[in-house]
Amino acid sequence: MKKNRIRMEDMPANVLRLSMDANFFFERAVYSLDRNRYDKALKYFRKAVEYEPGNPVNHCNMAGILSEMGDYEASNAVLSAILQDIDPSMTECYFYMANNYANMEQFEAAEEALIMYLQEDAGGQFLAEAEEMMELLQYELGRPAQLKSIKAREGMIEHELAREWLEEGKFAQAVKQLEEIVAKDPDFLAARNNLALGYYYLGLFPQAMEAIEEVLKRDAGNLHGLCNLAIFLQREGNTAALDKLRGLLRIVVPFHQEHLFKLATTMGILGEHATAYVHFRRLLQDHEVNRDPVLYHYAAAAAYNSGRYPAARALWQQLVKLDPGSDIASFYLNRMDDAGRQGEYPSINYHYNLPFEEQLKHPEKWKNGFPPEIRDNPLIRSSFFWALRHGDSRTKLQVIQALGLIADQEVEEALLAFLLVPEEDEYLKDIAVLVLRSLGVKGPVPVRKGGATIMVDPGKIGSGLPVWRSEWQAVVDLAVKRIGKTTDLRLRHNIETLWVDFLTRLYPDIPAMAHIEGWAAALDYLTAKMHRKSLTYEEVAKRYGISPSTASRYARRMSQVCNVQGRDDTFLFVQ
Template sequence: MNGNYRREEGPRGNVVSLSMDENFFFERAVQALDRYQYDKALKYFRKAVELEPGNPVNHCNMAGILSETGDYEASNAVLLHVLEEVDPAMTECRFYMANNFANMERFEDAEKALLDYLEADDSGQFLSEADEMIELLQIELGRQVREHSVKARWGADRHDRARAMLEEGRFAESADMLENLLQQYPDFAAASNNLALAYYYMGLSNKALEIVEGVLQRDPGNLHGLCNLAIFRRHSGAEGAEEAELLARRLTGIVPFHREHAFKLATTLGILGEHEAAYSHFRRLLAGTEASDDASVYHYCAVAAVQSGRLDQAERLWKQTLKLDPDAEAAAYYLGRLPEWRLTGRVEPVSYHYRLEALRRSELWKRWEERAPEDTPAIRAALLRTLRGGETEDKRRAIQACRQFADEEMQAALRGLAEDGGEPDELRELARAALGPPAEDAEAPDEEPELSASPRFSREPAELPVWEKRWQDVLDTAIRASCAPGDFGLRRDLEALWTDFLRRMYPEVPAISYVEGWAAALDYLNGKLHRVSSTYEEIGRRYGVSASTVGRYVKRMDQVCGIKERMPIPGRDHRKGL
């Protein structure tokens, strides 16, 4: 029990005494939660609060269980006590209170609590969820919510763009944007955590560690920071592995209140090999409504089940994965391997990667052109880390894979390798060959040099020499969801808007890994040009995505295409907008 027992010498021999401190009751509460025994968990959290009343986390855990059991009034009483008596800086308590009020159908009170949260919170932790709640409240109240300011919005839009770049594997661009954002807002913890990830994916491990340690110095309990630090340390030699193990033990004792935190913690624990704890968190996620139709979460839970010796549960979970996503190749592969594992009693290594292609990453390096778009960021990160700190043979293979790239980030890594006198001459020569001829050998020396400070998104459409299948998938999805069979005019407008976006982005079109999200944004913006009033929530239901997802992709497309500038003016033909 993590030091809750101590051995004493006495006349009767060795006696083990049990120290029932706050940590003891916290662990008992977590065990009860794992078994969905909410009454017991609540009792143990109450004891933990009695023993350490100044710890706001225990209070919030207690409030969370009260909310789970439907006692919203009691949950809000605990949250109000935290704000008034324990830690007034825990502004997220106001967001939790707004959720409770909404569940009680006290929508006026929910509005007040939510707006109080938005006006007080500077971290932006629940901004997207707050936007969804605002849409709900406007429906229930039959009016717009009251005028309010959003304290965290100052950097949220730029942070969202940087995070999208990170997800697409554009690590250097993301890092540049986050660095600029943090110069203006140095206490923006989410931006710092994502900057640390960008550095880590680029192979700049020391810079990544420096950033995340700074986050934890300011906020020792920052969950994303702790998770990132554990992963970084795990890959930094023997000394780092020891610290990662200590961090993993600490993380297993945390029970996140919010779904995003629970998912981050579960995946981190899986990476760290703490599969028992990861399994508990994934199960808890699947018990909620938000993850119940997410095939990938079922897969992750199945992997954790196998790794913790639960083959029967894994079989049921992988079958559900395939029911939700028939193309989930990794789930199908492992499901086919289960009979042999049962027969032999030996289980082969199982990966949390959702796509089978990611399991064969070394093979993908040999045939890079066949990569799956969903795996591009992970593979780019692996290539960059390998170029900057891998073994010689791995570097050689990574250089071959990099021949398909022409972006500045990968070329900078290759230049660093080519100029490193500590590397073998053969490897440096391979890097130079991958970079191509030096600048002085290039043709047209009299041409004007390209301006390095040119804007990221050009407003001048480029030609599209290719048409990718994923681009067509987005268009087809939007047409199927929004067009009647004979509505050729609407089809043409959807195609015109989507092609306009792709041309303006080309050749740096983002990896289209979430077809439904892009299709929903295309539908929403095309509706705006036709003066059709729709909400993110309505469009999201049509495509099976969340309102916050629709909003994120809408902002991305509008940033590039300037839809607001082309909104139709009454009395003017709407097609002129296109």
């Protein structure tokens, strides 16, 4: 008997058609999973794969079921097929494979898969679990893993290093590193914030403002960005914008420790000492940081600057116990006692160090270079770099000489940049070249002079003479050597300037240089007189191992040629 077949078009309109597609089987699989029917779930996931063989999610679900059922090899075969044939970007498959290998106690294979996950997965969805598994594998294998990088943390290690450089005062190095990080990841806001600070410390104010504006363009409520902007506005003197932002920051109550510390220090810099004190007191209640001597000093400074003198005294007294090897707390306690006797309480700095002027009361101690507490102090370094760009001529001269005592790669880069600033005084550039020479910089360096960039060799004295003979150089080298290492680079510069002046006036009829000690003594004596330094012919003769009459003869000859009579140091250099 022939059965009657019902055609689809003859079905009543109120009968729902059953759509047999991948979604249908996926839903049936999930339904079976909820009831712990793994065999049925696996069957339905396989059907979903048949309907959509190019969908990696279906394959991944099937691999997950196989793993739950204990068939780790089959699961890894599916995961491997996903990576090889369907979607290599599904890097989480490496993490699943590592789990399967670990369950099979194939720890080396698990380590290999886990390393692939950490080095290839940018999202970091299972980053915490992967790091925990890596510790387990290192224990099982008895050795550390050969892990070169973690892609999900790309830039984090570099950023941490740049932060360390900022804290050490190595601003140029930090800025280079942060520029590279931001170029690779424009949305790395912490790096942008620190880049803005790096520019600021180097005195590159327009670049600092541009960097912080980029931060706030991407996240208008970024607290670090707002705090940095407030400091920059204060430096710029933009009172209207600063007052508006200051009012906003007054009512912010951060909960995270890092945000609280940033806001507290910012309010202190802005002169909002009462608000700063409230935030610092909150931090002192945090058991994770309440033994930090720096925090006690900040809180004491905020208390003192806001008129809470008993609270300030108590905090500094506590600091004496926390940091007994430091003189900082004792210094400020004594200063507060002096202020109390005088009835005036001038504001103090928040930085946890003795005031710069206190450290430099005896500059003769630093002839051979600054001690680490000065050389590596980021506040001092940043003030030097800032003054080099924004100070007056006298300040810049002092800074250039001080940088010669710091003498590191950061200083070298700052001075090389200074030589290329068109509007800087050429005399100051000459002094900068002298410092570079003392730092051992060899080979020509570019210097912007007279609207053009010229190449200057720091190892050689610049002059307009068509030749520069080795015996001429020997004279000035001897004079510089005998005066000893001095912080007064003007004296050294004037020795060179006077010598070039003397040779230029006589050229080409320059006398023989058989007696370099006599000429060096003459340079030493005459420049000392121009600097109003007390020096006799007997003293200078003893210094060079010649007779006083010889020193006098050479000095008179040089004085006649260069008309040194009546000249002083203002003739040779700008104050």
